[in-house]
Amino acid sequence: MTFLGPLLIVYVVWGSTYLAQKVGLETLPPLTMNATRFLVAGALLYAYCRWRRMPNPDRPQWRAGAIQGLLLPAAGTGGAAWAEQYLSSGITALFLATIPLWIVLGRRVADHEKITWPVALGLLAGFTGVVVLARPSGGGDAVAIAVALGGALCWGLGTVYAGHAPRPQSALMASAIEMLCAGAILVVLSGLTGEWSRIGLSGRSALAVGYLIVFGSLVAYTAYTWLLDHAAPRIVGTYAFVNPVVAVLLGWWILSEPLTLRTLLATGVIAAGVALIVLAPPPQPRAVSDPPRIRLRAVGIRRQCERG
Numbered sequence: 001m002t003f004l005g006p007l008l009i010v011y012v013v014w015g016s017t018y019l020a021q022k023v024g025l026e027t028l029p030p031l032t033m034n035a036t037r038f039l040v041a042g043a044l045l046y047a048y049c050r051w052r053r054m055p056n057p058d059r060p061q062w063r064a065g066a067i068q069g070l071l072l073p074a075a076g077t078g079g080a081a082w083a084e085q086y087l088s089s090g091i092t093a094l095f096l097a098t099i100p101l102w103i104v105l106g107r108r109v110a111d112h113e114k115i116t117w118p119v120a121l122g123l124l125a126g127f128t129g130v131v132v133l134a135r136p137s138g139g140g141d142a143v144a145i146a147v148a149l150g151g152a153l154c155w156g157l158g159t160v161y162a163g164h165a166p167r168p169q170s171a172l173m174a175s176a177i178e179m180l181c182a183g184a185i186l187v188v189l190s191g192l193t194g195e196w197s198r199i200g201l202s203g204r205s206a207l208a209v210g211y212l213i214v215f216g217s218l219v220a221y222t223a224y225t226w227l228l229d230h231a232a233p234r235i236v237g238t239y240a241f242v243n244p245v246v247a248v249l250l251g252w253w254i255l256s257e258p259l260t261l262r263t264l265l266a267t268g269v270i271a272a273g274v275a276l277i278v279l280a281p282p283p284q285p286r287a288v289s290d291p292p293r294i295r296l297r298a299v300g301i302r303r304q305c306e307r308g
Helices: 004-024 030-051 059-083 089-096 099-111 117-133 142-162 171-192 203-230 239-254 261-279 292-307
Strands: none
Touching (some): 004 030, 004 089, 004 203, 004 239, 030 059, 030 171, 030 203, 059 089, 059 142, 089 239, 089 261, 099 117, 099 142, 099 261, 239 261
16 A cells, blocks of 8 residues: 555545635636746756756647647646636535546547446536535536536546647656646736736735645646656556545635535535546447458358368
8 A cells, every 4th residue: 555645645636626726816816826826837847857857848749749748738737726716625526526527428429438427427416516515506607617527627628638648758757847838828818818917926925826736736746747657647646536525625624615515515516426437447448340241251161171
């Protein structure tokens, strides 16, 4: 169980980033906050990779990194931060917990991957949890919900795209260029949306951004990368249904966010749905039998050999 420590880091730290973003939003606009986070973290990680003499990405890899940066950190994390202006950190985390659902649907369309019965039940449970959470009487701002779900959709599609994109051999270098590209994109978007005139900085917000840079983007990602090489994928994937539970509890405990029966019900249903998807056995490929003509020809050849 040597992976228990890194797994706990991913569980707690990534689950706590929603809380840190909520604190950072007290004085920093969402796109500006994440632009700073990803530019600094990406630059530090890129410098480390070059110090370790890792190969510099080529042009196709930078292009793929820009697409990944747009879909995952910029749209996914940036969308979550924008939604947290109107939603609690725990509720936002629950909407982002639908990422595995979008990955399954994306792989079904892009890779024609079969959806097994456990996965189908997981999809149904996950979307049921979203419906419970997003009802008008308890779901909060409709636009914020749409942005949070759109961020989850982009993260899921970006994950599917990563399986087909040219990427650096080192996962750390791939993450570095994704964060650098995401930071550059968010700088432009924050300027176009007029965020620069609303920039302020308090001690709490500065600490929150520092926590996101060091622990959210560097420590937790390094632990996650290590886990991919030392633990089974099913174990690593459990972070997807643990993170929202951590986020909901931390938001209730530290920020006094309301913990209603509906939130608890949605948390359980979404977590169960994601667990069904993550822990479901992979679909077994069908045995490919010879086409009838080939079988008949093989029988004929065998009979000719027997006669000879």
